Amino acid sequence: MLAGAWGFIFSVNSLIGFRAGFEYDDGLSYSTPAFQTAAKDKLQPDTPDYWNAVNRSYRYERIKPAAWLAAWTLKAAGVKIAVFCDRGPEGSDSLEASWRKLADYFYFTRTEDEKYRILERRRFIMYAGASDSGIIQARKAGVPPLRLQKSHKSAVKSDYNPGKFGERYLPLSQF
Template sequence: MFSAIKLFFAKWFLRFKIFSLLFATWAVIYSTVTLLGFKIGFEYDDCLVFSAPAFQKTMKEKIIEDAPGYWDSVNGSYKLERIKPLPYLALCLARFFGFETCVLCFRNEAGSENMVKYWKPLIKVFYFTTDENERYKTMEKDSYLVYFASSDTDVIQARKAEIVPVRVRRSVKSLNKLEHNPGKFKEFILPLSEF
């Protein structure tokens, strides 16, 4: 009977030691990453989410691009967008290990308040810009460790800012007009990211 109790405590003590070691390792990584202020960036459209349904809804409403209510409609339709699993997993892991996460949207900011609130627990900062140079300046200023991008434009801007780009493939149903040529710049391509 005593040997069974001893075996029981030995088994649970070993599990506790393993848990303590894993927790201590995570704590060191998390605190180091947080103290050093490492950041990871994501492109929003067709990288973090499949955003075609939001744009399709706006087209059905017959709102012309650059018309006053266009971006209000697109940004207000964020619930129609589908989260892409692998980039979302990368986002969650980055937060778990203490990285500050930022998103660059190639959109106007109009009507985006609810979309930003929806993502707030995982994404610290949203940048809305429609200018390539502004995107480059943001990337350079924030100095991301890694930047997940779908478009050639963002891969080029990341390289110019000396950031490691990771290419996220687009869905074949994407409506995004920006160039998309995976592997053209010899960047790492996230496998199965088109889904």
């Protein structure tokens, strides 16, 4: 009976093509160590060399268990998982390969407008993110947002005001 219910849910979600978006930095991953590695190399922020260093330093990052488990739960229900990185795509091939089992899509969005257009045009049923800008763009696109909490040790620069927009949050997602 349970297997039949799961099969039905998985089939419906797969056929309709529902997607859930997860913010990568401070969302699925505690990525401060990757940014610190690029800073140690004294690279100019927001340049191709900087993003190459950050994206190739993914091994120093740590998965955030609550967000990771939420993403896998949705994937098991037939929902396609999209990962949003607010950074440049330079040197991202190994980063994408390391997440290929979970992530069906990887989007490198340099602007808030890019993220908004992707969320608006595809069938997203949820967007989980730590940054205020991600929550704003999800709301603007009509996608229900879920706040992922940042680690108190995070060095990633993004506006972060949990609850400011009346969004729900994922418990224990700061770890």
